[in-house]
Amino acid sequence: MARVLSLILVLLLSISALSLISSSQFEGFDSDEASFSYEEEDLEAPLDPLPSASLPTISLSSPLEATPDPEHHPNPSTPTEKPHPNPTTTTPSHLQTDFWDEDEFEGIPSTPETIVIQESTDRESETKSIPESSPDPKPATPIKPSSYWVEIVCVSFLICFIINYFTGRKENETTALAWAAKFATKDSIFEKNFSLLGTGDGNDTPLLLKEGQDVFKFYASGRRYCQGMLATMYMHSRHDLIARVFGWVFPKKDIITFEVIMNDDAMDHVVLAVARKKEVKAMQKDEKDLQKYASPNAVAGPAGKRWVSDELAVISESKEVAWDLFNEAVLDQVFGDKAFEKVGKWFVSLHFSDQQPGLNKKVLLFKFVLPDIKHMADITKLVALVPYYIDIIGRYKLSSNARAKTEAARSKVAQEEFKEMQSARQEALQRRKSERRKQSEEAEAKLSAEALRKREEKERARQLKKSMPRVKMMR
Structure with missing residues (x-):
């Protein structure tokens, strides 16, 4: 019996604990959702603020603060007010202090206010630079013959050249x-x-x-x-x-x-x-x-x-x-x-x-x-x-x-021409020898040590054979 009573008591205690937990969760859910939605609306708000007269005071709050007031919830059915046409008058203070990182955007003006001003001025300059289409275009000016003076000169020269060709040939x-x-x-x-x-x-x-x-x-x-x-x-x-x-x-x-x-x-x-x-x-x-x-x-x-x-x-x-x-x-x-x-x-x-x-x-x-x-x-x-x-x-x-003199002159010229021919032949022969020597030196440079040794031995044997006296054998 005592065991049954203890079980019932434990059951009651668990039910009471579950009810307390569920009530606390539902109670804090409304406040957190309201604060979160309010914060998202603040963060997603456009950079163009409303005039200072109608601007409410905005401050950041933690989820653990007081419960939201239903009077302050925005009505989605009501139309939103139009932003002020001049976006450079005011800027939210929280954007200037909390959401602007100077180290991340180097080379850009320090405040978003200057960015908004520059964007507005660029738009104005673009609108000014677009030329207004005139309803009545000006008529095109006629081309004067003086602008074709190069073509006229070339065609005239070609015509004169052709005419002169036939007339000169005929002459x-x-x-x-x-x-x-x-x-x-x-x-x-x-x-x-x-x-x-x-x-x-x-x-x-x-x-x-x-x-x-x-x-x-x-x-x-x-x-x-x-x-x-x-x-x-x-x-x-x-x-x-x-x-x-x-x-x-x-x-x-x-x-x-x-x-x-x-x-x-x-x-x-x-x-x-x-x-x-x-x-x-x-x-x-x-x-x-x-x-x-x-x-x-x-x-x-x-x-x-x-x-x-x-x-x-x-x-x-x-x-x-x-x-x-x-x-x-x-x-x-x-x-x-x-x-x-x-x-x-x-x-x-x-x-x-x-x-x-x-x-x-x-x-x-x-x-x-x-x-x-x-x-x-x-x-x-x-x-x-x-x-x-x-x-x-x-x-x-x-x-x-007169014939003797002319023949002597011709023989002298013939000898000079023969000497010139001989000197030319000698020069050509020397040139060929130098070319052959150069080619042999280049070939020797490409040979290996063993090939050079064999070549030297062959040349030495040829020189030795050439220096020996010639002997004739009699039978």
Whole structure:
């Protein structure tokens, strides 16, 4: 019985304890929830506060303080008041003191108030910077022709270049055809002195060969003492607009050259050049045969006889050759004082040589100025010198004294050339030896010690064998 009573007593005590615990939990739950919700509303409040007149006093409280007052609970159905338009007037004190960490935000203003002020000023500046769209846009200004001056200049230059190309090409072709009609057609100089004119043997073959817009060639053959003649016309580049403008500043003349290749047995020892005094000096510097064989001083005329014009200078290997080639007939027609006044402006130079560098040694060179169409007949006497000197030099023979001097000069030049060739060969041989020695040294540097030892032994045995006397065995 006592045991039953004790059990009942324990049961009653446990029930009373449970009731006390449950009442205390429900009693403190309302206060904690109210304080917590109030704190969350305070923390989640916007940074823009209400005016100071309607701002309630806010203080932090612990969950263990007094129970909340239901009168102070916010009514969710009531509308919230609008914040003040100026967010920079006041700032909550708890944000300035408790929730701002200066060490965490370095380089940012110390108070949130300045941040709010900066944000507001940035928004105002952005609104001011946005241009107001005008209802009536201004009409676009018309483009003036002066803005296209670069294009206009380029197009004009291109048009002028194209027009000049065709007109300049036509001028050069007309001049070349006028020369051919004067000197290479029927009953002309070259038609009477050569049996074959042009590049072929047919009747329809052209007389002139056009190698460019400013280069034309004429070929003739079929005459004794020579293999053939090649006439080349070097014209001014009239088809090029820039060259034409440059030619106005520095005038350039059209040139025609005649190159006659003589037979090997038809030309004796002749080295001679005739030109104006300045041009003769330039020729002697440029031409190797004149450097080696011709005298540096101009040839004087024979005593008591006429000589070439004072504007000209003659350099030759032998005075006898110069006197014989410039006879009275040539002086009367071309190179005399009176005759040269008429044809002197078209003459450039003459160069005869049997030691011309190149494949063809014996060559006659004539160089004249090519006139325009109206004055093409003025060079008739100069062109006539070509067949005339072919016959003169083909039949010409030097005297014994002059030949001895020319042969001595040629033998001396041949010895000098042989010495130059020998020295060049020696230099090439030394160069090859030095290259081989260098290659062998590089190969030895790459060999191992054992290979070097074997190579030295082989070289020593070869030297020993070479030093031993040779013995012949008789049977």
